[in-house]
Amino acid sequence: MPLLFKNMSMTDSAIQIENLTKDYPTGFLHMKTKRSLENLTMQVEEGEAFGFLGPNGAGKSTTIKLLMGIIFPTSGSATILGRPISDVAMHKDIGYLPEQPYFYDYLTAAELLDYFARFYDFSAAERKERVEKMLKKVGLETAGKIQLRKYSKGMLQRVGLAQAILHDPKVVILDEPMSGLDPIGRREVRDIILELKREGRTVLFSTHILTDAEMLCDKVGVIVGGKLQGVGRPDEIVGLQTQGMEILFEADAANAKGAAILAKATKSGSRYALRVPEDSLYAALDELKAAGAKIASVSQIKPTLEEYFMHLVAKDRAQAAAIEVHGK
Amino acid sequence: MSRIFSVALNTFREAVRDRVLYNLVFFALLMMTAAIFVGQISLGIETIVIVSLGLSAISLIGLLIAVFTGVGLVSKEMDKRTLYALLAKPISRWEFLVGKFGGLVLTLTVNTAAMALGLFLALLFVKHSLDGGDAAVLVAVYFILLKIAIVVALALLFSCFTSQLLAILFTVGLYVAGLFIHEMRNLNGSKVGPAMQVFFSWISYVLPNFENFNVMAAAAHGKPIPGTLILQNTAYAALYCAIVLATASVVFSRRNLK
Numbered sequence: 373m374p375l376l377f378k379n380m381s382m383t384d385s386a387i388q389i390e391n392l393t394k395d396y397p398t399g400f401l402h403m404k405t406k407r408s409l410e411n412l413t414m415q416v417e418e419g420e421a422f423g424f425l426g427p428n429g430a431g432k433s434t435t436i437k438l439l440m441g442i443i444f445p446t447s448g449s450a451t452i453l454g455r456p457i458s459d460v461a462m463h464k465d466i467g468y469l470p471e472q473p474y475f476y477d478y479l480t481a482a483e484l485l486d487y488f489a490r491f492y493d494f495s496a497a498e499r500k501e502r503v504e505k506m507l508k509k510v511g512l513e514t515a516g517k518i519q520l521r522k523y524s525k526g527m528l529q530r531v532g533l534a535q536a537i538l539h540d541p542k543v544v545i546l547d548e549p550m551s552g553l554d555p556i557g558r559r560e561v562r563d564i565i566l567e568l569k570r571e572g573r574t575v576l577f578s579t580h581i582l583t584d585a586e587m588l589c590d591k592v593g594v595i596v597g598g599k600l601q602g603v604g605r606p607d608e609i610v611g612l613q614t615q616g617m618e619i620l621f622e623a624d625a626a627n628a629k630g631a632a633i634l635a636k637a638t639k640s641g642s643r644y645a646l647r648v649p650e651d652s653l654y655a656a657l658d659e660l661k662a663a664g665a666k667i668a669s670v671s672q673i674k675p676t677l678e679e680y681f682m683h684l685v686a687k688d689r690a691q692a693a694a695i696e697v698h699g700k
Numbered sequence: 701m702s703r704i705f706s707v708a709l710n711t712f713r714e715a716v717r718d719r720v721l722y723n724l725v726f727f728a729l730l731m732m733t734a735a736i737f738v739g740q741i742s743l744g745i746e747t748i749v750i751v752s753l754g755l756s757a758i759s760l761i762g763l764l765i766a767v768f769t770g771v772g773l774v775s776k777e778m779d780k781r782t783l784y785a786l787l788a789k790p791i792s793r794w795e796f797l798v799g800k801f802g803g804l805v806l807t808l809t810v811n812t813a814a815m816a817l818g819l820f821l822a823l824l825f826v827k828h829s830l831d832g833g834d835a836a837v838l839v840a841v842y843f844i845l846l847k848i849a850i851v852v853a854l855a856l857l858f859s860c861f862t863s864q865l866l867a868i869l870f871t872v873g874l875y876v877a878g879l880f881i882h883e884m885r886n887l888n889g890s891k892v893g894p895a896m897q898v899f900f901s902w903i904s905y906v907l908p909n910f911e912n913f914n915v916m917a918a919a920a921h922g923k924p925i926p927g928t929l930i931l932q933n934t935a936y937a938a939l940y941c942a943i944v945l946a947t948a949s950v951v952f953s954r955r956n957l958k
Contacts, residue, residue: 437957441787478718
């Protein structure tokens with residue numbers, strides 16, 4: 373399928389966020405505040421699929437709600453397609469799927485989509501055509517006339533996705549789109565996101581599922597404790613944290629010369645794997661050569677996105693614990 | 701405008717599917733029983749009894765729906781988070797509010813019209829004919845509708861910033877206070893003190909004046925209702941609703957949803 377927005381400059385930011393901060397009042401009299409998002413600055417380029425990663429309560433949904441005007445920032449600003457987020461008219465070009473979506477349960481899926489389509493000035497015939505197309509796209513063509521109160525969580529998620537892309541938006545913002553879906557549903561949602569990407573639309577989605585992010589995203593942003601910890605290509609972002617070198621080799625365990633280095637390696641089948649710091653690589657190779665080992669491969673140890681993510685979360689928790697102890 | 705209309709129609713559809721209009725069955729039964737009973741004990745006051753009973757029931761049922769459905773118009777959407785997807789569409793928060801208001805007023809108009817029809821059928825049953833004096837009953841029904849519209853606007857305002865329970869209490873409180881505007885303006889200063897007299901006099905102009913909408917006695921006796929009162933009450937209700945809805949829009953447009 374050809375790019376829908378090929379005339380747009382690929383360097384323009386579809387979403388531009390500058391120092392976005394959100395404090396929530398807490399306590400009985402709302403005298404205290406809790407910072408949910410701190411000075412978030414990031415961009416999502418046009419035509420890019422951007423994955424927003426973070427644990428529960430990290431600030432992903434807060435950011436998305438701020439972008440959609442559901443809540444208002446304490447400070448900072450953001451624009452989508454060059455227009456401030458307070459401009460409701462720009463919602464014409466945005467599709468949004470809320471987290472754990474819930475819709476008017478007295479309506480059928482077809483009625484709900486028709487109702488939402490009315491906000492985009494489509495003719496009755498166009499609305500009907502779009503509703504049918506969307507129901508088919510999300511695999512609900514046979515359930516379109518059933519009231520939403522009878523829908524499962526996964527079916528509601530599909531309806532949510534259908535209403536988000538009903539009007540061919542240029543920017544699609546999805547809050548946990550895979551949540552509540554079975555493996556088949558997840559695969560279907562992944563395919564829809566890939567299709568949106570192929571069509572040149574900008575997609576921003578939050579997720580816990582790192583493999584999805586690695587598979588779908590041009591770029592990811594990791595947010596922990598309300599602070600953005602890193603932004604980049606999935607391979608690039610984890611590449612920043614190289615963890616050393618891994619040498620795979622075969623050796624004779626009976627050789628006394630190699631006893632010391634074999635003790636440091638782990639055996640898997642007939643091969644050994646030895647992990648060493650980058651600056652100790654040549655020393656280790658010399659030692660293995662002296663022990664008569666046969667080198668099979670030498671590679672850089674790159675942590676997975678999951679490892680990188682877990683490292684950030686652990687760091688944030690350690691910091692939070694330190695602050696708590698210090699506070700006491 | 702079409703966006704407001706879409707929200708209003710959906711609100712009406714919600715009320716219908718939530719069986720709000722089932723109250724009409726109760727009203728129909730009440731009117732049938734009253735008409736048969738009054739017809740049997742005919743004392744020459746059948747019209748007065750039927751009109752008073754019918755208008756009271758129309759008013760009470762309308763008020764109950766206005767208060768209990770009105771306070772949930774916005775808060776229910778916030779609690780269930782159905783608002784999230786809707787506000788992501790190109791619709792302003794004030795348009796959503798006006799649409800919700802319009803939808804419930806439309807529901808109440810259909811409901812009130814159906815009850816008014818029931819009342820006229822009961823009148824026809826006891827009187828065997830209708831005359832020009834019965835037009836006052838129609839005006840009284842119209843005034844009840846105007847009164848209910850103000851109550852819906854108030855319930856909507858409170859539902860924008862407080863819980864459903866508090867919104868019910870505030871709305872009912874204002875409604876009751878609005879029935880005593882005349883008394884507030886004519887308080888005896890020597891009994892309540894001059895400061896309180898000034899306070900009540902001032903607040904009586906802020907509170908909704910529901911006394912002016914009560915023409916039940918005149919309607920029951922078939923007395924004509926002046927055209928100036930109809931115009932005055934229509935303008936008052938429109939202005940009051942506009943002010944309350946504008947306030948609600950200001951409050952709601954600054955509200956962080958959950």
